[in-house]
Amino acid sequence: MISSIKDLERRRALSAYQFITRKLEKIEEDENKKDKNSLRSYCVKLPTMILNNRLLETLLFFKSKKGIHLDIFEEWNSYIGQVEELEKDDLMIELINCEEDNNKISRISEEILSYSVWLKRTALAEIVDNEDDLE
Numbered sequence: 001m002i003s004s005i006k007d008l009e010r011r012r013a014l015s016a017y018q019f020i021t022r023k024l025e026k027i028e029e030d031e032n033k034k035d036k037n038s039l040r041s042y043c044v045k046l047p048t049m050i051l052n053n054r055l056l057e058t059l060l061f062f063k064s065k066k067g068i069h070l071d072i073f074e075e076w077n078s079y080i081g082q083v084e085e086l087e088k089d090d091l092m093i094e095l096i097n098c099e100e101d102n103n104k105i106s107r108i109s110e111e112i113l114s115y116s117v118w119l120k121r122t123a124l125a126e127i128v129d130n131e132d133d134l135e
Contacts, residue, residue, distance in 0.1 A: 011083065016118035019075045020126050023068070036127055039068050043123035046072070046116035055109045059092045072119075079115055084108055 020043070027035045049058045062073035077091045084107060088094045091108070098104050 008083070012115050012118040013122070015079050015082070016115065016122040017126075019119065020122045023071060024126065035068060037129070040123045040127040040129065042068055042072060043116075043119045046119055047113060050109075050113050050116060055112055056092065056095050059095070063092060075119075076112055076115070080108060080112060083111055 020039070023039055024036065027039065046058075049061075053061070059073060059076070062069045062076075077089075080086065080091050081089075084104075086094045088097065091112075095105060095108065
């Protein structure tokens with residue numbers, strides 16, 4: 001059991017690192033420092049947004065936006081498909097359709113929250129804040 005928990009933590013960490021580095025490479029190609037700071041800011045806020053607004057509402061918010069918001073939504077969708085068997089391709093639709101299966105909703109919510117914590121940690125480690133540049 002402990003081994004599978006460690007493996008899951010490693011999978012979360014690796015996926016978060018790959019997502020952040022992929023986004024940073026694209027942002028650096030576009031030479032858009034504002035997007036870099038936005039990515040860091042949004043990733044830092046993810047766990048709090050999920051806890052305060054609940055998962056479905058947070059998913060709806062991110063899916064309704066463009067740019068980095070939508071990229072984060074698509075990353076959640078992609079990640080949860082790797083660790084949880086979904087009947088639908090869209091995480092949001094999956095959550096809406098499985099109203100009767102509270103265990104599945106809880107598992108998905110906990111997994112997305114845990115993954116979001118890794119996105120936050122990775123963003124804080126990999127993306128230097130503008131204020132840090134001044135020191």
